Amino acid sequence: MGTSSSLFAQDWSSLTAGDGAVAMAHALQGRIFCELDGEMVHRYDAALAAAPAPDSFNNLGGNSLWPGPEGGPYAFNYPPDESGWYVQPAINSQPTIADTSTPGRLAGGKVISLQNRRGVTQRFDYHRSVIARPSRDVCAPYGIKGLVYHSVDKLVAQAPSSTDDMLFCAWSLEQFPGGEGVIAFGVTNGDAAKAINCDYYGHPGARLRCEGRLFRLALGGKDRFQIGIAHHSQPKLIGAYDPQRSLLIIRRLSKVTENGLYFNIADNDQPHGPFSAADSYSIFNGGELDFFELETIAPLHCDAAERGTHSTLCTDTLIFKGTPGRLGRCLEECFGVPATTIIGEL
Numbered sequence: 001m002g003t004s005s006s007l008f009a010q011d012w013s014s015l016t017a018g019d020g021a022v023a024m025a026h027a028l029q030g031r032i033f034c035e036l037d038g039e040m041v042h043r044y045d046a047a048l049a050a051a052p053a054p055d056s057f058n059n060l061g062g063n064s065l066w067p068g069p070e071g072g073p074y075a076f077n078y079p080p081d082e083s084g085w086y087v088q089p090a091i092n093s094q095p096t097i098a099d100t101s102t103p104g105r106l107a108g109g110k111v112i113s114l115q116n117r118r119g120v121t122q123r124f125d126y127h128r129s130v131i132a133r134p135s136r137d138v139c140a141p142y143g144i145k146g147l148v149y150h151s152v153d154k155l156v157a158q159a160p161s162s163t164d165d166m167l168f169c170a171w172s173l174e175q176f177p178g179g180e181g182v183i184a185f186g187v188t189n190g191d192a193a194k195a196i197n198c199d200y201y202g203h204p205g206a207r208l209r210c211e212g213r214l215f216r217l218a219l220g221g222k223d224r225f226q227i228g229i230a231h232h233s234q235p236k237l238i239g240a241y242d243p244q245r246s247l248l249i250i251r252r253l254s255k256v257t258e259n260g261l262y263f264n265i266a267d268n269d270q271p272h273g274p275f276s277a278a279d280s281y282s283i284f285n286g287g288e289l290d291f292f293e294l295e296t297i298a299p300l301h302c303d304a305a306e307r308g309t310h311s312t313l314c315t316d317t318l319i320f321k322g323t324p325g326r327l328g329r330c331l332e333e334c335f336g337v338p339a340t341t342i343i344g345e346l
Contacts, residue, residue: 005035009049013098013106018135018147020319024106030096030128031062032174037145037321041247043177043291057087061291063174063317065128065153066091067114068297069263072270074167075117085267090114096128106130111158120165125156133316142330144322150254153298153313160307163300167263167274170298170313173284174251178242179292180220184283185342186229186238187335188213195233197277200226200266204285216341217283224287228279231262231299237335238281238294241327241342248320248327250335251294253280255314260299 005021008014012033014023020036028049034041043061052058070077077085090112099107109127116122133148153170188195193210204225207218217227219240229235237252262278264270282295298313320327328339 007035007038007040008033015104015106015130015132017132017149018139019145020147022106022130022132022147022149024108024128024130025062026096026098026108028060028062029064029091029094030108030110031060031064032128032130032149032151033062034147034149034317034319036147036319039245041176041319043175052093058092061175061177063151063172065126066171066173067124067155068169068171068265069167069274070265070267072264072266072268072274073117074274076114076168077267078117079115080117080119088114090126096126099129104131114168116166118165120161122161122166122168123158124168125154125158127154127156128152135318138318138330138334139320142322142326144320144326144330146318146320148316148318150314150316153315154310156310157308160303160309163261163302163306163308166308167261167300168308168311169263169265169300170311171265172296172313172315173293174295174317175291175293176240176242176249177291178244179285179287179290181244182219182240182242182292183342184217184219184238184240184292184294185337186215186281186283187236187337188215188229189234189236192233195230195235197228197230197279199264199270199277200228200268211341214337214341219285219292221285222287224285224289226266226282226284228266228277229281231278231280235281238283239335239337240292240294241331243324243343246321246323246327248322248331249294250318251281251296252316253296253314254316256280257299257301260301260311261308262297262299265297
C-alpha cells in the first residue's frame with residue numbers, strides 16, 4: 001500500500017510520508033515504524049521479531065499502544081496470577097488484523113482480553129489507524145527533510161466496568177534508539193516545574209532543568225528514569241533532539257479532551273493512590289537498555305453510571321532531519337522552543 005521501503009519487512013503495510021515512509025506491522029501487534037532519508041527512525045529489534053521469546057516481554061521497538069495503568073491498584077502489568085512485572089499476551093504477542101484497504105490510511109485492530117491487579121477481566125476492542133500529513137510547508141523554508149504522521153488509538157470496553165473495579169487508558173509509547181547526548185524537552189502553559197511529575201522511578205536530578213514554560217531533560221546514563229507532564233498544565237508538546245542522528249522529533253496531542261478521567265499510570269505502588277497523578281505526556285529514559293520513549297496518554301471516558309467505556313488518543317508525530325542550525329531555526333520559529341536551550345548556539 002502506498003510505498004515500499006527496503007528497511008521495512010515485506011509484510012508491513014506502508015505509506016509515503018514526506019521524505020520517508022510510515023508503516024504498520026500487524027504481525028508485531030500493530031506497531032508503527034518510520035523511515036526518513038533512508039534511515040529507520042525508531043528502534044527496531046529485528047532479531048527478536050524473527051524469534052520472539054515465548055515467556056518474556058518482546059520489546060521490539062516502534063510506536064506501541066499499551067493499556068494504562070502499568071502499576072498501582074488497577075495495574076495491567078501485575079495480574080494476580082503473576083509473581084512480578086508481566087506483559088499480557090494480548091499486548092505482548094497477539095497480532096492486529098488489517099482493516100479493509102483504504103487509500104492513504106493504515107489501520108488494524110483486534111479484540112483483546114486483559115486482567116488487572118484486582119482480578120477483574122475485561123474484553124476490549126483495540127484499534128489503531130495512521131495517515132500521513134504534509135510536511136513540505138514546515139521543511140522547505142529551512143532546507144530540512146521530514147515526515148509527519150497522525151495516529152488514532154482506541155480502547156473500547158465491550159462490557160464496561162465500574163471505575164471502582166477497573167481504570168484503563170490508551171497509552172502510546174514511541175521508542176527511539178540511544179539516549180546518551182539526546183536532549184528531551186517540552187512546553188507547558190504555565191510554570192513547567194509545577195507540571196512535572198517524577199513519581200515513576202525517582203527524580204532525575206540535575207538532568208532536569210525548568211525555565212518558565214519550558215523544561216529540558218538530558219537523557220542517557222545507566223539509570224532508568226521517567227517524568228510525566230500533568231494534563232492540568234495544558235502541555236503543548238514534547239520532543240527530543242538527537243545530535244548524533246541529526247534528528248528533531250516532536251509529539252503533540254492533536255485532540256485534547258477536557259471531560260475525561262486522568263489517573264496515575266506509573267509502574268510503582270502509587271502510595272498516594274490511583275489519582276495521585278494525571279499526566280497526558282511522559283518521557284522515559286531506558287538507561288542501560290539504550291533507548292528512550294516519547295509517550296502520549298489519553299483519559300478514560302465514562303458513562304452516566306461511572307463505568308469506563310472508552311479511551312481515544314489522537315497524536316501527531318513530526319520527525320525532521322538536518323543540520324543543527326536549520327533544525328534549531330525550525331524548532332524556534334515553528335514550535336516556539338528556544339533553540340539555544342535545546343540545540344545550542346546557532
